[in-house]
Amino acid sequence: MTLCVSGLSAVRSGRTILHPTSLQIEPAARIGLVGASGSGKSTLGHALVDELRTQGRSVAHVPQSPDEALDPLRSMRFHWREAEMALGLNHDAARQQVLFNALRIGTGDLRKRPWGWSRGMQQRFVIAMALLGAPDLIVLDEPTSALDPVVAAQTMDLLDQFLADRDTAMVLITHDLGLAARRVSQLMVMEGGRIVETADTGAILNNPRTMAARALSAHRCWRASAC
Ligand SMILES: Nc1ncnc2c1ncn2[C@@H]1O[C@H](COP(=O)(O)OP(=O)(O)OP(=O)(O)O)[C@@H](O)[C@H]1O
């Protein structure tokens, strides 16, 4: 089913940081939300997640750093059980194994706390938690910017493979056009709290119409990026 939101907006400290925004997201869509720092990408991502959850849709959010999702005092097993309980799911070892295999974290020791795992494994664990409930949409906010390029590319490859034959839609928030170019079929460009350009990824990369899209493509050698 298509996900629809209309009139999303946000005001902070008396300033409109997200102007009324409407979106439609088809099942299995791969959308990149790009724009300069401060353009409103994370604000829109959070507003989108909040609104769709209010509508009763299953939506997962993956933050930039696993630190935002994992409590340093709790074991990885605790986090997994918490995620299951939050979704009203009973513990299912087989389902856990499928996700751990898909994200290549099966070797991780669940008795350990987050710092007992590498950053890359922590972030893949967070992505596995996000996929637990087979969400309609997964919103990833700069999911690999804290990882080295090789681990970042592997992480996105594993996510791509997992989502390949599923209906879960993906919104990938990034200021990295190189990342977006390889992972999404459609781009939405933000500037000043508005989506100023929406088009197929190739069209924006090869023929950006707005200043914001031109600035993004001009300021980076995105063709050379590993992930
Ligand atoms: N709680 C807040 N109070 C005041 N201003 C805020 C608040 N949260 C965000 N902003 C402002 O809103 C604007 C958009 O912020 P947002 O974090 O959505 O941008 P972004 O595109 O995600 O940036 P980045 O790429 O750096 O993550 C910024 O100018 C930011 O300073």
Ligand SMILES: [Mg+2]
């Ligand atoms: Mg942000």
